[in-house]
Amino acid sequence: MGYQANPHIQTLLSQVRRGRLQSQRAGLALLSKYRKKEQWRQMPNNKLAIMGAFQRANELGYNLKEFSLSEEGMNFDRLRKILIARGILGILVAPTPDDRLEFEMDISPFAVVCMGQSVRNRQISMVSHYHAHSMQQILQELRRRGYKRVGCSLDVGINERIENAWSAHYHEYQSQIAENQRVPLHLRPTKSQPSNLLEYTAKNKLDVLITDSDRHLHLLRSTGMRIPDQLSYVCLSTSPGATTISGIEQNNQLSGIRAVELLVQSINNGVFGSPESPQYIYIPGKWVEGNTLFLDASSAV
Structure with a gap:
């Protein structure tokens, strides 16, 4: 019948049977291009959006960890290996400080959502200010x-x-x-x-x-x-x-919140890689x- 075991569910069930269910927070990756981690804190609008994303990820039981492509030794190949090794299924692309990001890796194992119009690939779902x-x-x-x-x-x-x-x-x-x-x-x-x-x-x-x-x-x-x-x-x-x-x-905090919600929804629905019909959500300002x-x-x- 083509059944294949899901290793994540098998691990969970094993813990339940032993009565040792561990409290673990699933991981999400915040992918940025800043030269230093958390450099976005110096940019008021980007800071609001990313802090909103951290807030909502925590509320939904996820641990959001930043990975910067501008860090020494970091590239798409290394990033992909790290995310797979850590079991991270979702990538949230942070607003880029300069030019837009061009994905140069196979994203098929991951759900990906972009904050703002920071990615050149229009086949990636996005939440942006309107x-x-x-x-x-x-x-x-x-x-x-x-x-x-x-x-x-x-x-x-x-x-x-x-x-x-x-x-x-x-x-x-x-x-x-x-x-x-x-x-x-x-x-x-x-x-x-x-x-x-x-x-x-x-x-x-x-x-x-x-x-x-x-x-x-x-x-x-x-x-x-x-x-x-x-x-x-x-x-x-x-x-x-x-x-x-x-x-x-621009109400960017709400943009960050909605971006995480869309990313988690994609993971839950099994939407990985470039979806056939990406979603674009526009948040009006005040x-x-x-x-x-x-x-x-x-x-x-």
């Missing part, structure tokens, strides 16, 4: 408040990583407004100079600027610009817990009112 929704929500808010000349500056690498979700919705918005109010998108090289953003802002006589990092607000204020009196400002990714900057808080936008831009002096 970047497209964030841009849509911001543009709807600006339209509702009466803003006319809306500019947007994005890091080209980050925008490409999220499959142009930000830029696509910005271009759509610009195509729907009067031609004399349209503002071109500013795509910044990853290592661009601050002067590039300041030139873009001045050249296009903006009412409001959308950017992907709240550090640009500090740059604008360092030039003496009054926010929002001279230029309003809104951010696609405000720092966790910040309440003074208008924009979107609007932060802040004080860098006017409630009614049309009446602002």
Whole structure:
């Protein structure tokens, strides 16, 4: 009949018969590309996501252990051997600090879930912040408040990583407004100079600027610009817990929680390797009112 014993169940039953059932926590691997373990703690949004994953793994009875591909001597071949030797069935891919990860190993023995769009292989299930929704929500808010000349500056690498979700919705918005109010998108090289953003802002006589990092607000204020009196400002990714900057808080802790739940679900359902139909779960962020936008831009002096 083709029956094959499951060694994990056999071990459990053996312990039950002997009356010596051991309390053991199954292992999950957190796969990262950071040069040092727990380097993600220095990145506020990534920290929230990964801490959420650790929290949920513990609640579900799993031990989540980090393995960094950037550690000395670590590579995909060694990693695969370690995970198999330890009986680890699930791999949770941490948000990558720079370029996306390309799996260069046979993942058929493992269930794999990616946190954020950190893996090039689209045949891997993923839980990510809903970047497209964030841009849509911001543009709807600006339209509702009466803003006319809306500019947007994005890091080209980050925008490409999220499959142009930000830029696509910005271009759509610009195509729907009067031609004399349209503002071109500013795509910044990853290592661009601050002067590039300041030139873009001045050249296009903006009412409001959308950017992907709240550090640009500090740059604008360092030039003496009054926010929002001279230029309003809104951010696609405000720092966790910040309440003074208008924009979107990405709710990354929930993304980490949902990623672990999906990974455990895959293990329980026997979904290993690249699934025929991977799941993509998008977690919307939360609007932060802040004080860098006017409630009614049309009446602002």
